Amino acid sequence: MIMNTEKLVLAQFGCGYWGPNLLRNFSALPNCWVKYVVDASADRRAFVQANFPRTSAVESVGTVLNDPEVQGIVIATPAASHFELALAALRAGKHIFVEKPLATRVAEVDELGRCAAQHKLVVMTGHTFLYNAAVRYVKKLIDAGDLGEIRYIYSQRLNLGRIRSDIDALWNFAPHDISIIQYWLGDPEPLTVSRQGMAYIQDSVEDVVFLSVVYPGKIMANIHVSWLDPQKVRKMIVVGSRKMVVYDDVADDKIAIYDKGIDRKAILGQHMDFDAPPRPEFNYRSGDILLPQVKFTEPLRAEAEHFVECIRQGRAPLTGVDHARTVVSILERAGNGVLAQPLAA
Numbered sequence: 037m038i039m040n041t042e043k044l045v046l047a048q049f050g051c052g053y054w055g056p057n058l059l060r061n062f063s064a065l066p067n068c069w070v071k072y073v074v075d076a077s078a079d080r081r082a083f084v085q086a087n088f089p090r091t092s093a094v095e096s097v098g099t100v101l102n103d104p105e106v107q108g109i110v111i112a113t114p115a116a117s118h119f120e121l122a123l124a125a126l127r128a129g130k131h132i133f134v135e136k137p138l139a140t141r142v143a144e145v146d147e148l149g150r151c152a153a154q155h156k157l158v159v160m161t162g163h164t165f166l167y168n169a170a171v172r173y174v175k176k177l178i179d180a181g182d183l184g185e186i187r188y189i190y191s192q193r194l195n196l197g198r199i200r201s202d203i204d205a206l207w208n209f210a211p212h213d214i215s216i217i218q219y220w221l222g223d224p225e226p227l228t229v230s231r232q233g234m235a236y237i238q239d240s241v242e243d244v245v246f247l248s249v250v251y252p253g254k255i256m257a258n259i260h261v262s263w264l265d266p267q268k269v270r271k272m273i274v275v276g277s278r279k280m281v282v283y284d285d286v287a288d289d290k291i292a293i294y295d296k297g298i299d300r301k302a303i304l305g306q307h308m309d310f311d312a313p314p315r316p317e318f319n320y321r322s323g324d325i326l327l328p329q330v331k332f333t334e335p336l337r338a339e340a341e342h343f344v345e346c347i348r349q350g351r352a353p354l355t356g357v358d359h360a361r362t363v364v365s366i367l368e369r370a371g372n373g374v375l376a377q378p379l380a381a
């Protein structure tokens with residue numbers, strides 16, 4: 037246990053597109069110091085040096101691993117490098133926060149889990165949306181039974197760009213959707229996972245993917261991801277037997293709850309139930325739409341605080357190895373879209 041008043045010393049590997057967001061949030065936490073950033077690129081090291089003067093930008097991972105003052109490492113490098121860097125950090129006795137996906141194979145996640153358990157270290161994955169107030173609001177609605185039985189969920193995570201050549205659109209975007217859906221449904225094991233995708237811009241890197249997952253209890257999920265789309269869309273729809281919810285992450289009103297549904301009519305004079313009516317009849321419910329106020333706090337700040345709290349209190353994170361494992365296992369069942377070597381530019 038590390039006292040709240042004791043300074044926690046961290047380091048970060050990788051500070052490209054996403055890394056600065058993590059660095060900004062970890063640097064702003066009280067009693068936290070990001071002592072180093074390691075980046076393979078001289079330009080990115082210069083960026084860190086210019087913008088984060090309390091942090092030293094260095095080239096070698098060894099500098100961090102061999103510094104006993106460093107207690108935790110934030111890993112924000114491309115997915116293909118996560119496992120190797122995470123394992124080295126754990127072996128050096130450091131807690132780790134690893135950007136999504138934790139690794140590219142379930143066997144790797146298991147190895148990280150074993151190593152962390154052996155050394156009593158925290159492993160947390162950057163499944164940011166589980167620290168998002170709107171996602172948590174929907175989880176409460178589902179758990180309270182307000183939506184009734186969940187029938188199906190679909191999501192769209194679409195953009196024009198930023199194209200990657202080390203990972204396909206599914207592995208790049210869908211960790212978010214899978215993580216959210218698993219969280220909402222209470223982490224069930226899918227019955228089937230199937231994908232349909234196409235590579236239009238670069239050979240072997242799918243730009244557009246539709247992922248279908250079927251869960252026990254007739255629950256379906258469909259995830260559409262693309263970086264080849266005219267609109268920026270971040271939308272998820274949950275259809276329940278009582279109510280339906282639209283979660284739109286780019287709208288002002290992030291959540292809309294629709295009191296809509298279709299029920300079968302009970303037939304009076306028979307059995308007061310639905311068994312074998314001559315012709316089924318239906319009630320169409322179309323009630324109010326509720327736009328609840330959701331108090332927004334920056335998810336990355338909440339995520340960074342959670343990692344630090346877990347280290348200080350020796351707790352398992354919400355997005356620890358178990359959660360990350362389900363996400364990687366669904367992606368792995370869908371087909372590996374991470375390239376060992378990025379395509380040449």
Ligand SMILES: NC(=O)c1ccc[n+]([C@@H]2O[C@H](COP(=O)([O-])OP(=O)(O)OC[C@H]3O[C@@H](n4cnc5c(N)ncnc54)[C@H](O)[C@@H]3O)[C@@H](O)[C@H]2O)c1
Nearest residue numbers: 050051052053054055074075076077080112113135136164
């Ligand atoms: N949570 C989110 O919403 C979110 C959003 C975007 C990206 N990400 C994740 O963040 C991670 C990084 O993505 P990105 O878009 O910033 O990638 P990027 O390619 O822009 O940046 C990666 C950085 O890591 C450096 N690097 C690569 N290998 C290294 C190594 N072995 N040692 C030290 N530095 C190394 C590169 O020089 C680069 O600066 C990925 O895992 C990605 O999935 C998460």
